[in-house]
Amino acid sequence: MKFEDHKTLSFTNWCVENRTTIYIFTFIITLTGFVVYNNLPKEQFPDIKIPQIYINTVYFGTAPADVENTINKPIEKQLKSLNGVKHIKSNALQDVSVILVEFTPDVEVSDALQRVRDAIDKAKQDLPQELDSGPTAQDVNFSEFPIMNINLAGNYSLKQLKEYAEDLQDAIEAMPEISRVDIVGALNREIQINLDLPRMQSTGLTFNDIQMAVQSENINVSGGDLKVGNVRRTLRVKGEFLDMTQLSNLRIRTGTGAVVRLGDVAEVTDSFEEQLDFARLDNKSVITLNVIKRAGANLVKAADDIEVIIDKMKESELPQGLDIRITADQSERTRADLHELINTVIIGFIFVVLVLMFFMGIRDAIFIGLSVPLSALVAFVLMPVLGPLIGTAFTLNTIVLFAFLLGIGLVVDDAIVVIENTHRLFNAHKDWTIQQAVKAAAGEVFVPVLSGTLTTIAPFFPLLFWPGIVGDFMKFLPLTLILTLMSSLFVAYVINPVFAVTFMGRHEDEKEKHDTSIKAIMRPMLILAAMALVGYFVDRGIGNFFVIILVLFVFNHYILTPRILVPFQDKLLPALKENYKKLITWLIKGYRPVFAIVSMVVLLIATFIIVGIAKPEVQFFPSGDPDYIYVYNKLPSGTDALTTDSITKVIEKRVFSVLKTEKAMGIVNSVISNVGKNAGDPNNPDRSATPHKSKVTVAFVKSESRDGRSTQELLTKVRDAVAGIPGTEISVERESTGPPTGKPISIEIAGDDFDKLQLLEKDLLKRVQNSGIEGIDQLKSDLVTNKPEIIIDIDREKAQREGISSSQIALSIRTALFGLEVSKFRDAKDEYPIMVRLKKDDRQQIEKLLSLNIVYRDMNSGGALRQVPITSVANISYSTTFSQINRKDQQRIVTLSSDVLPGYNANEVVAQIQQLVNDVKVPSGYTVKMGGEQEDQAESMNFLTGAFGAAILLIYLILATQFNSVVKPLIIFFTIVLSLIGVLLGFVIFDKTFSVIMSGVGIIALAGIVVKNGILLIEFIDELRERGYPLRNAIIEGGAIRLTPVLLTASAAVLGLIPLAFGITLDFVALFRDFAPNITTGGASSVFWNILAWTIIMGLTFSTILTLLLVPCMYYVNEKVRDKWFRKGKQEVVNPNWQNETI
Incomplete structure (x- = not known):
């Protein structure tokens, strides 16, 4: 053509x-x-923003069943009418309500958040008025997980360490890439008014009297401005407490007109809140800063800038003896x-x-x-x-x-x-x-x-x-x-x-x-040699680069082109085409x-x-050897943080024993323990305070530095080592290798009546255990019914005869036990809560707590003050209750879940379990189905x-x-x-x-x-x-x-x-x-x-x-x-x- x-x-x-x-x-x-x-911002995986909204509410002193009835159900009632809602999941825990609203993918996150906030506003009229926090709604952003842990240790008091941690926190939070920095393992300052119950009752003093007196005296109020000469000056009434002596000397007038000095009925101390979280690094107590970046921020740049900040502060502000160590640095991976x-x-x-x-x-x-x-x-x-x-x-x-x-x-x-x-x-x-x-x-x-x-x-x-x-x-x-x-x-x-x-x-x-003589390539060789020489003056890498190019150029001239490429193009390729033509002709x-x-x-x-x-x-997502091993520990709900910490130390000891026995310490970067704060599964939306939970994290060095050691085998050995600790529930996991999903085995039992749910749960557990299905790690139920509880049952007839309401009794017990924030104490750096409660000896004994008098004016007796002990209008009983009540789409739900052991096909294991599930007779109004990873899959x-x-x-x-x-x-x-x-x-x-x-x-x-x-x-x-x-x-x-x-x-x-x-x-x-x-x-x-x-x-x-x-x-x-x-x-x-x- x-x-x-x-x-x-x-x-x-x-x-x-x-x-x-x-x-x-x-x-x-x-x-x-x-x-x-x-x-472009650099990060390991994309920031995921999905239309899921998390609602958190805190109501101290409230049992899970009451959280479900007074908080979760009213909010769910409003949420279910929203357009675009796919699932509503709620958790009622001690003191805390957690609700997760999942919208369909077509709903924008900002729109979903606004819809949920509107629903919360409608539900507020049905919620308790004295909530401690919330309900607050925020979107679920998977960039909210820490990008690194900064651990502080040294021969300093926890108070000093916290001050250093706060200085670092302020400097890092000023970075545009950082959303916030959480401090774990520190003591929080608190001004405590610990009342002596006998003295308090002998003077007729009430919690309300103390609250009103402190609030009236601890003030800093602007009085307007005044013209003095040619200058207008502002007037400020300054009456804040400057120290504990002033607060102790506060005079309080009781309902009878008597004046009582606060220090005579209470210990006024500048102290700390009860420690609810602990942190350790390689068996040493530390204060940890968890650094969380903003969505879309440059992870690598943020990590580099943080290291620069730490180095500068070490030189100028922080003492030389302070040991600062960065662990779990996501920028490294x-x-x-x-x-x-x-x-x-x-x-x-x-x-x-x-x-x-x-x-x-x-x-x-x-x-x-x-x-x-x-x-x-x-x-x-x-x-x-x-x-x-x-x-x-x-x-x-x-x-x-x-x-x-x-x-x-x-x-x-x-x-x-x-x-x-x-x-x-x-x-x-x-x-x-x-x-x-x-x-x-x-x-x-x-x-x-x-x-x-x-x-x-x-x-x-x-x-x-x-x-x-x-x-x-x-x-x-x-x-x-x-x-x-x-x-x-x-x-x-x-x-x-x-x-x-x-x-x-x-x-x-x-x-x-193509001339193979040296003369043909002399000029380009000299040019490349000259460029290499100049490059060495600038940087060795540049010079080496041109040397490598020179070597490749010579290799191509004498070997690659004349002896390999030309013969292939002139002989092999034509022969291949010719043979292909013959084959097609025959075909x-x-x-x-x-x-x-x-x-x-x-x-x-x-x-x-x-x-x-x-x-x-x-498998759903591919996974290799883990870079992290997580040992999650969960004690019965209500366990205090000190007890959880003691169990965690036992777990740490067993983990270190495995690492030393297997001679694996050389491939371990760090072992970090968290009790309370940041101790839960990061893919679990439960962000409440959890003093009964802890987590031990084993971080390994890079895979190429492990000398061929399998960290998966170490995970299995750690799992075996920590098993059998009585009274606690332990699971050993690895880091997620993809987007968060549920457990490979997850059986969801849904309905309204817990008795029937428990029967189905026990039936399924028995069937699976008796079936002999191999590959199941530990099939566990999330329904825990052994949470200890003391019930104070108010005799309404007696209380009403005395003119006392149930809310008065509840508020008095709540203040005596948990305390009431009555004001703020301010110094040059920050402000701290002033808390009123009974002293520890009085509030830790149920008999003394219930002997607390309810003080009120008896209008039938001309307004005379009367004191009625709680025991005269209430009875107590001891029982156990649910530690957590889970709901999904307005139904209670119990989940049986487990991992699949290495070497087993998750789909085959689940298929066998599904056959067992199909054989279960399910009552009307109840459902049993496979969820978790299988649902996502x-x-x-x-x-x-x-x-x-x-x-x-x-x-x-x-x-x-x-x-x-x-x-x-x-x-x-x-x-x-x-x-x-x-x-x-x-x-x-x-x-x-x-x-x-x-x-x-x-x-x-x-x-x-x-x-x-x-x-x-x-x-x-x-x-x-x-x-x-x-x-x-x-x-x-x-x-x-x-x-x-x-x-x-x-x-x-x-x-x-x-x-x-x-x-x-x-x-x-x-x-x-x-x-x-x-x-x-x-x-x-x-x-x-x-x-x-x-x-x-x-x-x-x-x-x-x-x-x-x-x-x-x-x-x-x-x-x-x-x-x-x-x-x-x-x-x-x-x-x-x-x-x-x-x-």
């Missing part, structure tokens, strides 16, 4: 004619992309993961360029390879623009980086097809200029390239609508890939053609120019095409049978199945539009089936674990990737037939010509993922700085992503090989069937000169 007969693209033509403009534009994009990249993934991206890029070199030569390979960083930089430029449109700011995290890694082999596809076609046309048409070859090549393949890119994007488009936590966690994968793939299309048709015009030469010319004879197609159908059926027999292990599987169907439909629409055919898209769809065979057989043969999320996303991604090969084949075969080629010859020649781009695109995609699949990392910074590449395998990030990588590698490899064989067969059969049944009487139009055509 003549150049004039070829289709061209006007915008590519313009770019070729205006190359200077394109080079300037490319420079601007590169510069802007690097700036955006450097400024984030740096390691980002560093590892970035290096993996570079290795993948190198692999892609290497495979391009074999097919296209070094020069073409390099400027095609440049499409990878250029596409990424264009995507970076677009991220700040796209962020506000989708309502979520982009950050540089492992999800985004993996999307770039997955895209390495995909973004070069467009450039490969365009440049390979340019290379072919330029070498086939000796009379064409390079400009003509570029224009014709771009126009010839534009439709298949556009179609291929759209079909690759199509499967990722439905993933943008993935609902729930998992969807919010994963959505940056399709977003980044779609951005990058669209950018690659731009690069392939705007920038790469300009590179081709500038750098591409004819194959014969390149061979003739499309007689009934062989039909036999080949039927064989694949049989293989597909056999594959499903093999998978059913082999039953590969299935089922939702994700349903979505992924629907997304796969939507992807198939989108791909079919694109292909049907391109080919204007119903059948040809179905031929290409067969390549998706082929990829599925490869994936399933690969998991069985290589004994890989199937991940619901990662493998599911990989299969959906494959649907778009593998169809590219079929599009390239069928598009070119159709074009040859339009030129008049006979059917068989069009298939044979079209397949042979498209063999190179098919192998190139598939090889690039596979090789780009090989480093991640094997966890290969190479430290390029160390390589250039010290010539120490530090090559490692099995990195931490590969554990999370290698299943997805293997899914694509196995599916694409198998599909590519069989696509090259079966698509020609299916095309041939389709055309023959159409000729026989739908084109009767029509002769095939053949160009008599087709053999003389230059393809």
